[in-house]
Amino acid sequence: MEDRPLEYDYSVTRLFLIFAIFLGITGMLVGVLLAWQMAYPGVNTFLGEGLAEYTNFSRLRPLHTNAIIYGFVLSSVWASWYYVGQRVLKVSMAESKTLMILGKVHFWLYFGAAFVIVVSLLAGVTTSKEYSEFEWPLDLGITVIWLLWGCGIAGLIAIRREKTLYISIWYYIATFLAVAMLHLFNNLEIPTYFASGGVGAWYHSVSMYAGTNDALVQWWFGHNAVAFVLTTPIIAMIYYFLPKESGQAIYSYKLSLLSFWGLMFVYLWAGGHHLLYSTVPDWVQTMGSVFSVILILPSWGSAINMLLTMKGEWQQVAASPLIKFMILGSTFYMFSTLEGPIQAIKSVNAIAHFTDWIVGHVHDGALGWVGFMVIAAIYHMAPRLFKREIYSKSLMATQFWIQTLGIVLYFTSMWIAGITQGMMWRAHDQFGNLAYSFIDTVTVLHPYYTIRAVGGTLYLIGFIMFAYNIYKTTTARPVEESELQNASPMGA
Amino acid sequence: MSIAELQSYGYIVALVFLSVALYAYIYHLYVQRKDSDGHDYEDYSNMALKDDITDTPVSEKSKKK
Numbered sequence: 001m002e003d004r005p006l007e008y009d010y011s012v013t014r015l016f017l018i019f020a021i022f023l024g025i026t027g028m029l030v031g032v033l034l035a036w037q038m039a040y041p042g043v044n045t046f047l048g049e050g051l052a053e054y055t056n057f058s059r060l061r062p063l064h065t066n067a068i069i070y071g072f073v074l075s076s077v078w079a080s081w082y083y084v085g086q087r088v089l090k091v092s093m094a095e096s097k098t099l100m101i102l103g104k105v106h107f108w109l110y111f112g113a114a115f116v117i118v119v120s121l122l123a124g125v126t127t128s129k130e131y132s133e134f135e136w137p138l139d140l141g142i143t144v145i146w147l148l149w150g151c152g153i154a155g156l157i158a159i160r161r162e163k164t165l166y167i168s169i170w171y172y173i174a175t176f177l178a179v180a181m182l183h184l185f186n187n188l189e190i191p192t193y194f195a196s197g198g199v200g201a202w203y204h205s206v207s208m209y210a211g212t213n214d215a216l217v218q219w220w221f222g223h224n225a226v227a228f229v230l231t232t233p234i235i236a237m238i239y240y241f242l243p244k245e246s247g248q249a250i251y252s253y254k255l256s257l258l259s260f261w262g263l264m265f266v267y268l269w270a271g272g273h274h275l276l277y278s279t280v281p282d283w284v285q286t287m288g289s290v291f292s293v294i295l296i297l298p299s300w301g302s303a304i305n306m307l308l309t310m311k312g313e314w315q316q317v318a319a320s321p322l323i324k325f326m327i328l329g330s331t332f333y334m335f336s337t338l339e340g341p342i343q344a345i346k347s348v349n350a351i352a353h354f355t356d357w358i359v360g361h362v363h364d365g366a367l368g369w370v371g372f373m374v375i376a377a378i379y380h381m382a383p384r385l386f387k388r389e390i391y392s393k394s395l396m397a398t399q400f401w402i403q404t405l406g407i408v409l410y411f412t413s414m415w416i417a418g419i420t421q422g423m424m425w426r427a428h429d430q431f432g433n434l435a436y437s438f439i440d441t442v443t444v445l446h447p448y449y450t451i452r453a454v455g456g457t458l459y460l461i462g463f464i465m466f467a468y469n470i471y472k473t474t475t476a477r478p479v480e481e482s483e484l485q486n487a488s489p490m491g492a
Numbered sequence: 493m494s495i496a497e498l499q500s501y502g503y504i505v506a507l508v509f510l511s512v513a514l515y516a517y518i519y520h521l522y523v524q525r526k527d528s529d530g531h532d533y534e535d536y537s538n539m540a541l542k543d544d545i546t547d548t549p550v551s552e553k554s555k556k557k
Binding site: 258 | 517535549552554
């Protein structure tokens with residue numbers, strides 16, 4: 001065999017990256033369909049009454065959330081891990097056969113699980129726990145997939161050349177540890193078939209928690225799933241991809257460490273804000289509110305650190321659509337992490353709870369922060385994976401503006417819809433009778449639901465442009481290694 | 493002492509310890525320019541910028557055990 005110089009091995013990254021784009025299109029397509037269903041209920045039966053069971057809102061909603069959170073996002077996170085992990089630890093996957101096998105088994109098991117999950121959710125098999133809908137056999141499978149990733153992280157760290165772990169690695173480790181804990185505790189459940197001696201379906205289970213305890217565990221899980229699937233791994237990405245693409249050192253490495261530990265300390269306590277004015281103890285509610293407000297500090301610590309990294313180099317933001325995605329992503333992160341604490345204040349929550357404002361909040365984080373950062377990461381990785389320039393800069397810029405418009409339409413319509421809802425639900429006459437019935441709010445909200453659906457559709461169109469751009473990149477102009485140091489090479 | 497009481501005391505001890513540890517670390521970052529290995533914290537940014545497999549590590553892992 002010829003002696004070849006050591007190179008990073010991106011074969012696992014490539015698999016996760018391609019799957020992430022596929023899952024992104026699937027999840028967003030279902031999301032857009034749901035948005036149009038909210039505006040025009042007739043869309044619930046767009047494939048006819050006979051198939052209504054599979055096309056109605058309630059059946060498709062878990063498919064949307066799971067395809068985006070555990071599909072599109074996790075697959076992108078793993079693509080980025082198998083890329084960033086090697087580079088900042090300065091070790092190649094090719095140096096360890098075991099790690100390569102682990103990585104590939106990790107992907108193919110995940111691929112298989114994704115298929116089973118889609119089928120099971122469409123068939124209506126669900127535990128009915130939000131963001132934790134999978135039944136016990138799938139939960140066990142997910143545990144195995146997660147542990148495989150953990151072994152991959154530990155293995156790569158064990159054979160590293162760089163002694164100190166870069167800040168992104170800390171965020172990936174936090175993601176692994178926290179989600180492992182969240183998944184195990186929220187999914188403690190009893191398979192009813194086996195516990196009852198053969199009654200009902202073999203895959204069915206009931207939670208080990210009940211009532212208020214169930215709510216507490218569920219929202220400890222739910223809020224921290226946002227923290228450790230939609231926040232920490234995305235921060236891991238921006239701490240690598242923004243400095244690398246711009247060629248600028250992080251503004252303050254110390255601030256990145258301070259923000260990391262601050263975030264770890266504060267985030268886990270904030271989940272109580274999902275249960276304000278419910279039957280959980282009052283101190284838990286207050287603690288949830290207080291910690292949510294404190295959470296602004298470490299969140300903004302990271303986001304401001306990223307914006308200041310561009311200090312003196314703002315012309316790059318104007319010149320590169322790739323950097324635009326990251327800077328707007330970071331800005332949306334600041335925006336969401338200010339909006340969230342505002343909504344967690346008890347008096348604001350009295351209006352915001354159960355309204356579309358919450359949906360708007362989730363989506364300016366998901367579309368603006370997570371989506372944009374993932375898109376930027378994939379755009380940065382693609383030329384390095386395929387050794388080719390990005391197919392079209394102008395297509396990327398057009399995508400950026402179309403998606404930005406989509407996000408703005410989404411969150412502004414949901415602000416107005418949410419606050420309108422909250423105010424109408426509370427309004428009463430001088431005798432204490434409610435001023436409006438529920439259908440009155442539905443009528444008023446219709447235009448905003450339509451605007452939201454248009455916003456979502458624009459975002460999806462932008463994402464399809466993105467997928468096309470990446471697809472064409474695989475056959476674009478080949479580039480030399482020297483062109484891949486910092487700013488990604490792009491065709492016109 | 494019941495298990496619930498033990499949990500409560502453990503909770504308080506852990507909370508105080510973690511709070512002190514966090515603030516001690518923040519103070520350390522505030523006053524120290526370099527870490528215990530003598531590396532300037534800000535040099536670690538180079539781990540992302542100089543990340544080719546042939547680049548010299550910012551703080552090389554010792555091969556000897």
